[in-house]
Amino acid sequence: xxxxLANTPRRMVILTDGYSDSNVAKTAICVVRYKPEEVxxxxxxxxxxxxxxxxxxxxxxxxxVARLADARRANTLLIGIAPSGGKMPPxxxxxxxxxxxxxMTVVSGLHDLxxxxxxxxxxxxxxxxxxxxxxxxxxxxxxxxxxxxRECLRIHTIANDCSVGKMVAAVELAEGLRRAxxxxxxxATGQTGMLIAGSGCAVDRVISDFVAGAAEKLVRANEHHHxxxxxxxxxxxxxxxxxxxxxxxxxxxxxxxxxxxxxGRTAVHGMEQFPLPPLRRVVEYYEETAAILHPGRVVGVxxxxxxxxxxxxxxxxxxxxxxLGLPACDVIRHGPAKLVxxxxxxxxxxx
Amino acid sequence: xxxxLANTPRRMVILTDGYSDSNVAKTAICVVRYKPEEVxxxxxxxxxxxxxxxxxxxxxxxxxVARLADARRANTLLIGIAPSGGKMPPxxxxxxxxxxxxxMTVVSGLHDLxxxxxxxxxxxxxxxxxxxxxxxxxxxxxxxxxxxxRECLRIHTIANDCSVGKMVAAVELAEGLRRAxxxxxxxATGQTGMLIAGSGCAVDRVISDFVAGAAEKLVRANEHHHxxxxxxxxxxxxxxxxxxxxxxxxxxxxxxxxxxxxxGRTAVHGMEQFPLPPLRRVVEYYEETAAILHPGRVVGVxxxxxxxxxxxxxxxxxxxxxxLGLPACDVIRHGPAKLVxxxxxxxxxxx
Numbered sequence: 163x164x165x166x167l168a169n170t171p172r173r174m175v176i177l178t179d180g181y182s183d184s185n186v187a188k189t190a191i192c193v194v195r196y197k198p199e200e201v202x203x204x205x206x207x208x209x210x211x212x213x214x215x216x217x218x219x220x221x222x223x224x225x226x227v228a229r230l231a232d233a234r235r236a237n238t239l240l241i242g243i244a245p246s247g248g249k250m251p252p253x254x255x256x257x258x259x260x261x262x263x264x265x266m267t268v269v270s271g272l273h274d275l276x277x278x279x280x281x282x283x284x285x286x287x288x289x290x291x292x293x294x295x296x297x298x299x300x301x302x303x304x305x306x307x308x309x310x311x312r313e314c315l316r317i318h319t320i321a322n323d324c325s326v327g328k329m330v331a332a333v334e335l336a337e338g339l340r341r342a343x344x345x346x347x348x349x350a351t352g353q354t355g356m357l358i359a360g361s362g363c364a365v366d367r368v369i370s371d372f373v374a375g376a377a378e379k380l381v382r383a384n385e386h387h388h389x390x391x392x393x394x395x396x397x398x399x400x401x402x403x404x405x406x407x408x409x410x411x412x413x414x415x416x417x418x419x420x421x422x423x424x425x426g427r428t429a430v431h432g433m434e435q436f437p438l439p440p441l442r443r444v445v446e447y448y449e450e451t452a453a454i455l456h457p458g459r460v461v462g463v464x465x466x467x468x469x470x471x472x473x474x475x476x477x478x479x480x481x482x483x484x485x486l487g488l489p490a491c492d493v494i495r496h497g498p499a500k501l502v503x504x505x506x507x508x509x510x511x512x513x
Numbered sequence: 514x515x516x517x518l519a520n521t522p523r524r525m526v527i528l529t530d531g532y533s534d535s536n537v538a539k540t541a542i543c544v545v546r547y548k549p550e551e552v553x554x555x556x557x558x559x560x561x562x563x564x565x566x567x568x569x570x571x572x573x574x575x576x577x578v579a580r581l582a583d584a585r586r587a588n589t590l591l592i593g594i595a596p597s598g599g600k601m602p603p604x605x606x607x608x609x610x611x612x613x614x615x616x617m618t619v620v621s622g623l624h625d626l627x628x629x630x631x632x633x634x635x636x637x638x639x640x641x642x643x644x645x646x647x648x649x650x651x652x653x654x655x656x657x658x659x660x661x662x663r664e665c666l667r668i669h670t671i672a673n674d675c676s677v678g679k680m681v682a683a684v685e686l687a688e689g690l691r692r693a694x695x696x697x698x699x700x701a702t703g704q705t706g707m708l709i710a711g712s713g714c715a716v717d718r719v720i721s722d723f724v725a726g727a728a729e730k731l732v733r734a735n736e737h738h739h740x741x742x743x744x745x746x747x748x749x750x751x752x753x754x755x756x757x758x759x760x761x762x763x764x765x766x767x768x769x770x771x772x773x774x775x776x777g778r779t780a781v782h783g784m785e786q787f788p789l790p791p792l793r794r795v796v797e798y799y800e801e802t803a804a805i806l807h808p809g810r811v812v813g814v815x816x817x818x819x820x821x822x823x824x825x826x827x828x829x830x831x832x833x834x835x836x837l838g839l840p841a842c843d844v845i846r847h848g849p850a851k852l853v854x855x856x857x858x859x860x861x862x863x864x
């Protein structure tokens with residue numbers, strides 16, 4: 163479960179220096195989107211003087227600054243990127259050290275744990291600063307395979323690739339269900355989701371034998387809700403992360419899945435030699451694979467249309483609805499109403 | 514890769530106390546089968562006075578003893594079990610402490626690492642004994658997805674369940690290929706295989722994001738051979754370990770797979786509420802899943818007939834050959850010749 167965050171209220175500077183315009187800034191983008199009241203500034207020297215809205219596409223007037231000294235109200239430095247493999251850019255080390263000297267809490271979701279860096283640990287001890295590694299965990303239980311509470315409907319976001327918006331779709335769906343009066347809970351399985359939910363487990367950092375067990379425990383801890391919406395990780399079609407995805411899928415045993423993909427992407431992100439399969443094939447393979455343990459079906463599609471116009475996204479959603487016979491929407495552009503209806507229809511009268 | 518083993522030559526007592534007759538003693542059974550010259554005794558008080566042959570079914574006259582004092586020639590204590598979840602039985606702690614006091618090297622493949630036990634570490638420092646955790650690793654690289662050397666044929670043992678004999682099938686097949694003059698190498702992916710091969714990585718202990726990367730590195734380190742036979746782990750059909758299996762499968766990208774199963778088993782070992790699928794379905798699903806990255810096909814079947822008579826196993830092999838159209842044999846009873854031929858046929862003239 164989640165390590166304690168030292169500062170309350172949390173007032174963050176989000177470090178994206180050199181990466182604000184890149185796909186790896188997804189941690190920054192999502193925290194700004196869902197926790198803007200906790201964000202004092204973005205730190206990216208190249209974009210200093212602009213706003214978060216201009217640089218990240220979210221966050222409105224939140225300023226982008228060049229130095230920690232330009233965000234004196236902040237009490238927390240958040241590492242705002244999620245690169246493949248989870249290593250920190252070398253030129254960020256002096257920025258982290260400066261934050262520690264300012265007695266700020268440093269929060270990181272990288273695989274390169276802060277607590278394993280002797281320089282950071284020594285500085286934190288000297289200055290009385292806290293280091294928080296969101297991905298750190300001591301999960302060591304295998305899955306029990308015991309059934310979940312029947313009255314709890316489990317929804318899981320799945321995808322054809324990584325970095326397509328599985329977390330966003332899960333957050334938006336859970337919020338949409340709540341607005342519709344359903345007792346729904348978002349369950350975070352990655353570092354950014356944990357910052358938004360305030361709890362969870364970064365399953366991609368768990369020892370592989372225990373990932374399904376960790377996922378099962380996350381669901382078990384929330385099964386008193388009518389609906390749990392569990393954030394997916396990676397993809398069964400990803401050369402690096404397929405096993406993480408499968409452990410999570412089999413640990414969660416979803417009743418329903420929401421397929422997420424990004425319009426226009428034709429190959430695995432960052433591994434262009436691997437083409438992505440047709441969406442129909444993605445749906446079939448996930449349903450077949452889930453059914454090894456529990457019959458779950460894909461009930462809707464979340465289209466990430468961030469690189470396209472309203473008209474293009476609307477046409478894509480119509481095309482996908484026709485092709486797959488499933489409701490499709492861009493949750494950021496259209497809201498999650500179609501997915502909310504699909505989940506309510508699954509649950510019949512009970513929600 | 515593998516931690517250094519401190520004593521050469523290694524003279525082991527294998528600790529199975531209370532578990533010799535159980536499925537979890539597979540580490541002991543396999544080390545006795547493939548490294549009998551390194552085994553001084555088995556330690557199991559209940560069976561003391563018997564032989565390994567009587568108690569484990571392998572190892573002939575190797576004695577079973579009640580106390581370390583009855584195996585004074587030994588310089589190494591090997592933890593001889595592989596329980597689900599990897600925890601040490603509490604009553605073994607004093608035996609481990611006694612071994613440390615005798616300055617024996619203690620070798621363990623459990624998830625409960627020796628180095629995380631303060632009592633063991635303090636005693637080892639005091640007495641100058643070495644602690645070796647076979648499952649310990651610092652793997653932190655994601656898979657590259659880069660192609661392997663074309664001239665290296667990759668064979669992988671797969672299964673419908675855990676604890677069916679995937680490692681044994683891989684060792685026997687690699688040995689059979691070598692006897693037939695093929696430059697073949699067994700590649701270990703679990704703690705017992707590592708003891709036999711002298712190298713490898715226990716992939717089920719690797720952080721989930723890095724399992725495919727660790728598997729890829731194991732193959733890369735051996736791709737100068739004409740054939741690599743990579744030990745499988747778990748099963749795509751296992752509620753606990755399916756993700757470990759998938760990461761390994763996608764990291765190895767096998768050209769050929771050998772399906773291993775145990776005759777008479779109808780449900781997941783230790784999780785009887787999950788029935789095992791038909792063998793034909795197992796073959797289809799593995800081929801479909803491997804093909805996401807690389808087309809690999811099942812080329813033979815290794816039947817573990819340990820609970821049945823020669824006649825029953827022969828009938829089973831004939832039945833399976835007929836049903837699946839694949840060569841089938843019990844590698845312990847019949848030797849691996851049929852599988853060797855299947856692999857040589859795949860390789861055409863090149864091996």
